[in-house]
Amino acid sequence: MSQTRPARVMLDAPITKTLWQMTWPMVFGVATLISFNVVDTFFISLLGTEALAAIGFTFPVTFTVISLTIGLGIGTSAVIARKLGAEKTRQARHVGSSALYLAALLVALLSLAGWLLARPIFSVLGATDELMPLIMSYMNWWFLGAVMLVIPMIGNSVLRASGDTKTPSMIMALGGVLNAIFDPLLIFGWGPVPALGMQGAALASVLSWSIGFVLIVYWLVVRKKLIDPWPPSFSVFVASSRRLLSIGLPAAGANMMTPLAMGIMTAIVATYGAAAVAGFGAGIRLESLASIFILALSMSLPPFISQNFGAGKMDRVRAAYRTALAAVFIIQLVIYGLMVVCLPLIQMAFAREGAVAQVLAWFVWIMPLSYGLQGWVILTNSSMNALHMPLRALLLSMVRLFMLFVPLSYLGSHLAGLQGLFVGGLIANILTAIVSYHWFMRILNDYEQDTGPLQMAGPVTSPGARSGK
Structure with a gap:
């Protein structure tokens, strides 16, 4: 793994142009990756409301496993990008190789635990005995193939850390097409x-992941030789794993809070009946589709920040963060307008009953209004991880979900039913966005006071480590 031209561009080229060139391929890739859920939801909805409700219950569990992978991917990208910024290319290769094996091991263990405890978990979420066979018929295959999902995701993180966002987008796109x-x-x-x-x-997803697994391993090991087939030694694997987990576990914990919160929300919604769960589940999957640009930027921004952090160019960190926030705010307002205009088509595609269509309408009218500000929280979280401050990112997620989102949603549900639940979530996103922006600006200001001018001459250490936080 060498300091390629795309990697050097992150340190020297104009910020807005560079972020756009890194992000647009990811938009395409993320769109097709997210199509897994949307396509699954569409075809499953043709099986009836019970099947659609069943798939709604699976989201908190499947996203817990995916969140672990996302967290490890964040750790992989942050560690490799920082080492590339500091021109430690050999160590970057070792980290990339170790990351694949570590992620596969952890996801296999988590999937096994999920499979063993699946029925009690779904019962706690509010699934009825009638829905349980449908849920398990999906989840048994999903758990079996989860390791096939993790390797492509971690491999894509290795590529993004080196500045290559086009190859990951093509691999994700192929997976989405195959699933469809x-x-x-x-x-x-x-x-x-x-x-x-x-x-x-479920089997369609597993087959698509398996093909992506073969492609990413070939690309990383044989074609580009970005990583070794095996870590050079067990001691190197352990040392690399420690560095990855120091960022990856808090990041995974932060991501896992989302399905935990969604599990609580699903349990609340389940009190309104199967149609409410079906409409809410469809809305959650539409949310991921509506947040494509946010998710793409959350993948391209951290390598940019980590490389400039490693090179000591903190002025570019500040400028990139502000540019990203402005972009997601404007774009998400446009997407909200499109969702409202296309609501009748959305209802035709995902709702087979009038009650499901009504819940989906409430969701679309209310929740997407705050997606731009929710994007601020996501990008702040990923930027903190990029600065090797995962515990602060974890705390931000805790504040958003369990001090604001869930309590305000529950209060809204108590006061005004499902509409109130969605309004509570909207208010929570607005408040958390304000907190996250001021917190990150304070981090950068504190760093400036500690070190002097933001434009540093050489590699830097973590602000959290330097201040003892």
């Missing part, structure tokens, strides 16, 4: 292929 092909084939059957229903949706 496999879904109807396996769910409804065709010719000699039997109709597998919910099992078919």
Whole structure:
């Protein structure tokens, strides 16, 4: 792994242009990756309201496993990008190799635990006995193939850390296209292929992940030689794993809070019936689709920040952060308008009953209003991780979800039903965005006071480490 031209561009080229060139391929890749959930939801909705409600219950569990992978990917990207910024390319190779094996091991263990405890978990979430067979028919295959998901995600983090966002986007795009092909084939059957229903949706995802697994391993090890097939030694693997986990575990913890909060929200919504869960579940999946630009920028911004942090160019860190916030705010307002205009089409695609359509309408009218400010929180969180301050990012997630989002949503539900629940979530996003912006600006201001001019001459250490925080 060498300091390639894309990596050097992050240190020298104009900030807005560089961020855009890094982000637009990720927008395409994230869009097709998110299509996994949206396509699954569309085809499963054709099976009926019970099937749609069943898939709504799976989100908190599946996203818990995915959150661990995202956290490890954040750690991988932050550590490798910082080492590349400090021109420690050999150590960056070791970290990348170790990251793949560490992530596979941890996700395998978490999936095994999830499979063993699945029925009690879904019962706590409010799933009825009638829905449990549908849920388990999906989750059994999902847990079995989860390791096939983690390797491509971590491999893409290695590529992004070196400044390559086009290859990850192409791999994610291929996975989304394959899933869209496999879904109807396996769910409804065709010719000699039997109709597998919910099992078919899960199996379609696993097959798509498996192809992505083969491609990313070939690209990293054989084609680009960015990592070694094995870590050079067990001691190097342990040392690299410690560095990855120091950022990755808090980041994973922060991400895992989202499905935990969504689990609580699902349990609240479940008190309104299966139709409410179906509409809410469809809305949550639409939220990920509506947040494509935020998610793409949350993947491209951290390597930019980490490399400039490693090179001591903190003025570029500040400018990139502000540019990213302005972009997501404007873009998400446009997306909100599009969602409202397209609401009848959304209801036709995902709602088979009037009650489901009504819940979905309340969701679309209210929640996307604050997606731009929710993006501020996501980007602040990823920027803190990029500065090797994962515990602060974890605390920010705790504040957002369990001091504001869940309590205000529950209060709104108590006062005004499902509409009040969505309004409570909107207010929580606004308040958290204000807190996150001022907190990150204070971090940069404190750093400036500690070190003098923000434009540093050489590699720097973590603000948190230097201040003892």
